[in-house]
Amino acid sequence: MSVLESFSLEGETAVVTGAAQGLGKEMAIGLTEMGADVAIADVNASKASKTAEDIDGETNVIAVEVDVTDETSVEAMIEEVTDRLGPVDVLVNNAGIVENSPAEETSIESWRRVVAVNLDGVFLCAKHVGQQMLERGEGRIVNVSSMSGFDVNVPQKQASYNTTKAGVSMLTKSLAVEWADRGIRVNAIAPGYMRTTLVDEVLEENPEMEETWLENTPIGRLGRPEELRELVVYLASDASSYMTGSTVVMDGGYTSR
Numbered sequence: 001m002s003v004l005e006s007f008s009l010e011g012e013t014a015v016v017t018g019a020a021q022g023l024g025k026e027m028a029i030g031l032t033e034m035g036a037d038v039a040i041a042d043v044n045a046s047k048a049s050k051t052a053e054d055i056d057g058e059t060n061v062i063a064v065e066v067d068v069t070d071e072t073s074v075e076a077m078i079e080e081v082t083d084r085l086g087p088v089d090v091l092v093n094n095a096g097i098v099e100n101s102p103a104e105e106t107s108i109e110s111w112r113r114v115v116a117v118n119l120d121g122v123f124l125c126a127k128h129v130g131q132q133m134l135e136r137g138e139g140r141i142v143n144v145s146s147m148s149g150f151d152v153n154v155p156q157k158q159a160s161y162n163t164t165k166a167g168v169s170m171l172t173k174s175l176a177v178e179w180a181d182r183g184i185r186v187n188a189i190a191p192g193y194m195r196t197t198l199v200d201e202v203l204e205e206n207p208e209m210e211e212t213w214l215e216n217t218p219i220g221r222l223g224r225p226e227e228l229r230e231l232v233v234y235l236a237s238d239a240s241s242y243m244t245g246s247t248v249v250m251d252g253g254y255t256s257r
């Protein structure tokens with residue numbers, strides 16, 4: 001197989017959670033460019049439909065509503081994707097939220113919301129897509145962690161987010177080891193600051209934070225969401241065939257300082 005062929009996703013089915021906007025949308029575009037049919041699986045059904053229409057490629061792109069925190073909803077989403085596009089070859093667990101507040105003031109409801117989306121959601125999607133992949137003896141899962149799972153980035157206070165993202169990387173390793181001899185590879189991406197709605201909302205409340213972020217980012221700028229396209233294709237394809245359990249950091253050097 002040539003290097004170029006190893007990156008191909010021709011004829012494959014991919015699900016990207018939280019792909020109605022932001023990093024998920026960009027990763028969905030990358031997967032379609034390499035030939036995959038893609039399901040934009042998001043809790044925001046109307047935005048997911050618009051995004052599916054906007055992605056102008058040669059392959060099928062569909063929108064499917066899902067709340068990743070709800071096991072019944074996850075099962076229904078996978079069933080719908082399988083019916084419409086075929087069994088899932090690639091799962092990108094991207095849906096995630098952040099809530100900023102000092103730990104001593106964080107309500108248990110807020111803590112649980114972040115854990116539910118960022119950690120339960122990744123587990124539930126991996127569990128149910130994993131069952132299907134195990135039956136077929138093949139599949140690739142890419143989880144979206146964060147540099148916040150390795151470093152406590154400042155000045156924002158987000159203990160729940162940081163903790164869940166560290167959990168995503170450990171869950172990635174655990175699933176990778178459990179399923180390595182059954183044809184499934186599980187890896188993760190840990191982005192640094194990428195300019196999306198999630199980041200814009202933090203900056204709207206605290207615009208002065210951007211200066212601190214840039215000072216701490218050796219490359220000297222925030223990431224562009226589309227810079228994740230190639231990395232997700234690499235991890236989703238045969239190009240990374242000997243790689244499992246890894247979290248690949250893409251953060252402009254933030255965690256290398």
Ligand SMILES: NC(=O)c1ccc[n+]([C@@H]2O[C@H](COP(=O)([O-])OP(=O)(O)OC[C@H]3O[C@@H](n4cnc5c(N)ncnc54)[C@H](O)[C@@H]3O)[C@@H](O)[C@H]2O)c1
Binds near residue numbers: 023024043066068197
């Ligand atoms: N933007 C960054 O700088 C950055 C950095 C590191 C990691 N990340 C991670 O990347 C992922 C995507 O972030 P983003 O910046 O694109 O965020 P975003 O807020 O722009 O998009 C998140 C998407 O997830 C969807 N979503 C939220 N809750 C959901 C649920 N319960 N079920 C299904 N979908 C749900 C939202 O509707 C939205 O479309 C997240 O996991 C985030 O933690 C982002």
